[in-house]
Amino acid sequence: xxxxxxxxxxxxxxxxxxxxxxxxxxxxxxxxxxxxxxxxxxxxxxxxxxxxxxxxxxxxxxxxxxxxxxxxxxxxxxxxxxxxxxxxxxxxxxxxxxxxxxxxxxxxxxxxxxxxxxxxxxxxxxxxxxxxxxxxxxxxxxxxxxxxxxxxxxxxxxxxxxxxxxxxxxxxxxxxxxxxxxxxxxxxxxxxxxxxxxxxxxxxxxxxxxxxxx
Numbered sequence: 012x013x014x015x016x017x018x019x020x021x022x023x024x025x026x027x028x029x030x031x032x033x034x035x036x037x038x039x040x041x042x043x044x045x046x047x048x049x050x051x052x053x054x055x056x057x058x059x060x061x062x063x064x065x066x067x068x069x070x071x072x073x074x075x076x077x078x079x080x081x082x083x084x085x086x087x088x089x090x091x092x093x094x095x096x097x098x099x100x101x102x103x104x105x106x107x108x109x110x111x112x113x114x115x116x117x118x119x120x121x122x123x124x125x126x127x128x129x130x131x132x133x134x135x136x137x138x139x140x141x142x143x144x145x146x147x148x149x150x151x152x153x154x155x156x157x158x159x160x161x162x163x164x165x166x167x168x169x170x171x172x173x174x175x176x177x178x179x180x181x182x183x184x185x186x187x188x189x190x191x192x193x194x195x196x197x198x199x200x201x202x203x204x205x206x207x208x209x210x211x212x213x214x215x216x217x218x219x220x221x222x223x224x225x
Contacts, residue, residue: 013221015058019155019182020051022064023162023172023191025100028086028093030163030192035086035093038194041163047190047215049099051161056103058222061127063151064102065162065172067140068094068109068131075134102127110141118147136171145179152181159218161190165198173205185211187218 025048028034030041055062067087075081087094096102104126110133113121121128130147132140152158158181160172169191176184186205206212213221 012223013157013159013185015060015222017154017156018060018222019152019158020055020060020062021158021160021162021172021176022052022062022096022100023160024065024067024164024168025096025162026066026087026093027095027097028067028091030097035084038164038192041192044163044190044192045097045099047187048097048161050215051159051187051190051218052100054219054222060222061155062102063128063130063148064096064100064105065130065132065137065144065168066094066096067133067135069133073133102129105129107131108141108143108147110143113143113147118143118150121147122150135168136175138171138175145175148176149179149181152176152179155182157185158182159185159187161187163192165191165193166201167194170201173210177208177210183211185213185218187215188212189214 029036032042069076069088075083077084106121106124106126106128108121108128108130110131130137130141130144134140137144158176162169173184202212
């Protein structure tokens, strides 16, 4: 069983450009996970569970973009509708952690913030896409026994989140398998790799049961 007060929900890139049809990096069928994402978010709000979210937030000069020789077309550009979270996972009382050097005092203030923390990043991997991510998360994770991961996409950003959090050797990791969206046929192999390193795979229903949700 998980306890709400020692459980952290980790929302990976649930943004319009990834999830909604017409989004800049939308994969056909991704919107099918929206009801599960909504249910996980509802659970967090009702049980008072802390939410940390990552979000791409690109500027025209970012090296990840094709216009600068990178791999990806423009997506989640700062100030555009596509950069925002979908309505179902919209952050509450959010503090945005930008990719600028933060002082220890600023990190301390972020850790005290009662609402959601949203880490803006310029690369798919938050640990390389925001210079504050590792320092912030290392200190935050000390407060929790369990981290519940959900979002998009299974083979890229969700995998980066799992691998990065595993390296921190912190709380037990759980991935909500019906609240993540794959890119292609290789996604089941990623789930098996996670399971092999003791990541717990569970459904939204099982998550609710573990939290004692009625």
